[in-house]
Amino acid sequence: MAKPTPRKDQSAKNGNKNGHNNGNGRPRVTELPKITTTTDTREILAHAAKEARRDDYFIVDVDAHVTETAFWPDVIDRMESDVYKQMARAFKERGGAPGLLNTSPGMLYQDVFGRIPHQQRLGEDAPGGRTHKQVTLVQRAMNSLGIDYMVVFPTPMLVLGMHPQVEVEVVVGNAFNKWLTEEVLPQEPRMKAMLYLPFNHPEACVKAVEMYADNPSVIGFSVTSTRFRAVNHDSYMPLYSAIQATGKPLAFHSGFHWGDQSMQQCNRFISMHAISFVYYNIIHMTNWIINGMPERFPKLKVIWIESGLAWIPFLMQRLDSEYMMRSSEAPLLKRRPSDYMREMYYSSQPLERSNLELTEATFKAMKANTQLLFASDWPHWDFDLPSSITTLPFLDEQAKRNILGLNAARLFNLEVPKHKLIKAKPKPASVREPVTA
Numbered sequence: 001m002a003k004p005t006p007r008k009d010q011s012a013k014n015g016n017k018n019g020h021n022n023g024n025g026r027p028r029v030t031e032l033p034k035i036t037t038t039t040d041t042r043e044i045l046a047h048a049a050k051e052a053r054r055d056d057y058f059i060v061d062v063d064a065h066v067t068e069t070a071f072w073p074d075v076i077d078r079m080e081s082d083v084y085k086q087m088a089r090a091f092k093e094r095g096g097a098p099g100l101l102n103t104s105p106g107m108l109y110q111d112v113f114g115r116i117p118h119q120q121r122l123g124e125d126a127p128g129g130r131t132h133k134q135v136t137l138v139q140r141a142m143n144s145l146g147i148d149y150m151v152v153f154p155t156p157m158l159v160l161g162m163h164p165q166v167e168v169e170v171v172v173g174n175a176f177n178k179w180l181t182e183e184v185l186p187q188e189p190r191m192k193a194m195l196y197l198p199f200n201h202p203e204a205c206v207k208a209v210e211m212y213a214d215n216p217s218v219i220g221f222s223v224t225s226t227r228f229r230a231v232n233h234d235s236y237m238p239l240y241s242a243i244q245a246t247g248k249p250l251a252f253h254s255g256f257h258w259g260d261q262s263m264q265q266c267n268r269f270i271s272m273h274a275i276s277f278v279y280y281n282i283i284h285m286t287n288w289i290i291n292g293m294p295e296r297f298p299k300l301k302v303i304w305i306e307s308g309l310a311w312i313p314f315l316m317q318r319l320d321s322e323y324m325m326r327s328s329e330a331p332l333l334k335r336r337p338s339d340y341m342r343e344m345y346y347s348s349q350p351l352e353r354s355n356l357e358l359t360e361a362t363f364k365a366m367k368a369n370t371q372l373l374f375a376s377d378w379p380h381w382d383f384d385l386p387s388s389i390t391t392l393p394f395l396d397e398q399a400k401r402n403i404l405g406l407n408a409a410r411l412f413n414l415e416v417p418k419h420k421l422i423k424a425k426p427k428p429a430s431v432r433e434p435v436t437a
Contacts, residue, residue, distance in 0.1 A: 037121040041137060041379070044118055045144035051390050052146025057401060058420035059386055060408035061150045063253070063305050063347050063375035064141065066134050066184070067122065068154045068176055069098040078178040084171045100172055102163045103156045107258060109269040110381045119381035135187045141378050142190060146386060148405060149414055151192045152180075153222065153305075155380075158255035161227030166200045173198040177208065185217035192412070194220035194251050199227060202235040206242050213246045219412040220248045220303070225280035226255040232291035240297045249301035249345070249411060254281045281307040282315055285341070289319065292332025294340040301411060303345040306377060310352045313365040316341050342367050345411060347375035348403065349384045353392075360394040369399045373408050 035044060052059055068075055072088075076099065079085040084100065091099030111119040126136040142150050154176060163169050173196045185191050195218050197205040205221075212218045221243055223231075231252075243250050256276035257263060263279075266272040281304050288294070288302070319337035323330060333340075346366060353359055366372065377383045389395070389403050409416045 035117055037117045037123040038125070039117065040124045041118075041122065041140040042144050045141065048144050048385050048387075049146035052386055055390075056420050057146065057386065057390075058405035058409065058416050059145070059147050059149075059374060060405040060412070060414065061142075061145070061147045061376045061378070062303070062373040062408055063349060064138070064150045064152050064378045065155045065380060066138070066152045066180070068179070069101070069156050070121075071134060071179070071183075072098045074183060075172075075175050075179045078175040078182075079171050080174060081171050084168070098156065100168050101156055102159060104259070110273075112381070116381040118379045122379055130187075132184055132187055134184055135191070138191055139188060141376075145376060145378070147190075147376075148417075148420075149190050149192055149408070149412075151194060151219065152184075153194070153253055154196060157196065158224050158253065159226050159257050161199060161224045161229070162257055162259065163200075166198075170198040170201050170204045174204070174208065177212065181212065181215060181217060189217075192217055192219045194218070194222040194249070194253075197221050197223050197239075199223045199229060202233075202239055205236075205239045209239065209242045209246065213242075213248075218248070219414075220251055222251040222253050222305075224255060225252045225284055226257045226276075227280075230287055231284050232287045232293060237296070240293065240300055244297050244300040247299075249303050251303040251305050252281055252284050253305040254278070254307045278307050278311045282311055285315060286319065289333070289337045289340050290323075290330045292330065294343070295332045295334060301345065303347065303373070303411075305347040305375065306349060307346075308350050308352050309346060309348065309362050309366065309372075310358070312341065312346065313362050316365060338365075342371065345371050345373055345407070347373050348389065349375040349377040350382050351384055351388050353388070356393065359392070363394070369402055370407060372403045373411070374404045 033039075033043075051057070076085055076088045079088065088099030091097050097105070108120075111117065114120065122137055124137075126133045138150060138152065141147070157172065157176060160169050160172060177195050180193055180195070185193060195208060195212050197208055199205060209221055212221075240250070254277045256273055258266075258269075258272050258276075260276070263272045263276055266275065285304065293300075294302075316338035319341075323333065323337055327333070330337075342365075351359075352362075362368075363372070374386065374389055376385065386404055390400050392400075395403070405420075406416065408414065
């Protein structure tokens with residue numbers, strides 16, 4: 001086979017000093033524009049969707065985020081209590097902090113002190129008019145990533161479960177739900193939500209489920225895991241029954257909280273961040289299973305979000321080992337804990353890929369082909385692209401399609417375009433290392 005002829009640089013040939021050649025026969029190095037908080041999402045994600053478009057993947061991103069504090073006055077306007085509404089507005093006089101939230105602005109280390117700008121803020125220009133700016137930002141991300149549906153969650157409110165005032169979680173959570181369902185979701189049918197449940201107040205949670213059960217944009221309900229509440233407490237049984245009756249899933253979305261005394265032992269953000277997201281979901285999962293929630297609510301589908309996957313086989317083996325020695329303490333269980341875990345759903349991000357043999361073993365242990373759901377976590381600093389799944393060398397083509405979107409379509413009852421339903425033909429496994437961005 002003849003070798004292809006190298007393409008000559010015409011600008012250099014024509015004497016253009018601004019061409020790609022430095023005059024010495026070597027390619028000229030061009031510095032790329034610096035990414036800042038005002039860089040367009042479409043530029044940051046310019047190369048992200050190549051595989052998705054080429055292979056017609058149906059992709060559901062089950063965990064992305066809106067920045068509710070960027071539109072905090074609109075959220076405040078929907079607070080049911082005039083007292084709390086006034087209190088929240090009063091914070092404007094203190095420098096514009098998001099009133100009533102329990103976030104710690106001085107402890108926001110995720111952007112590595114300005115090195116990852118899109119984590120800090122999406123301050124890009126967006127055209128005015130009828131389309132809400134948050135909708136425009138989500139649409140840009142969806143189109144750039146090749147996403148068919150994107151499920152959105154709040155951001156600073158992920159730690160609202162640690163608020164010392166239970167009533168504040170109720171007021172803020174309900175106002176956020178109203179803002180999302182009234183202002184944002186109606187403008188883009190591809191955007192979906194698993195609505196915020198003010199879990200520290202069980203009765204308020206039931207009211208939220210009843211209010212939004214029939215909303216087509218609401219495909220489930222979520223609990224932010226960062227809190228000190230036993231999910232097996234009797235006060236939550238009416239809530240689980242109500243969610244089960246809707247046929248929609250319940251998600252536990254994890255997070256971090258450096259204020260937790262157990263986390264205060266960590267002197268670096270990286271240490272706390274690595275453990276914290278897993279820590280809360282391990283506790284809730286253990287209480288959920290050992291107290292027999294899967295037997296009490298057998299039709300309730302449960303998802304565990306943003307804890308990665310490495311903890312799953314650990315907890316499976318750990319709980320099985322204990323259960324085989326002390327099964328009398330879990331009288332409602334009819335099977336091993338790991339059997340129940342394999343029937344639950346998990347989001348993929350942040351997908352641990354430093355040891356692919358362990359990653360493959362994890363996929364097998366949790367039945368990833370049917371139980372794993374792709375998540376990007378955009379626009380957070382550690383977001384994953386769809387290529388985090390498509391470049392895994394141990395997955396066949398059908399498994400990739402299941403994880404990227406078909407599992408989610410089955411779980412959430414989402415419509416899949418016919419041309420993306422075609423069963424994939426097996427392809428040789430890729431030898432490339434999986435990438436994040």
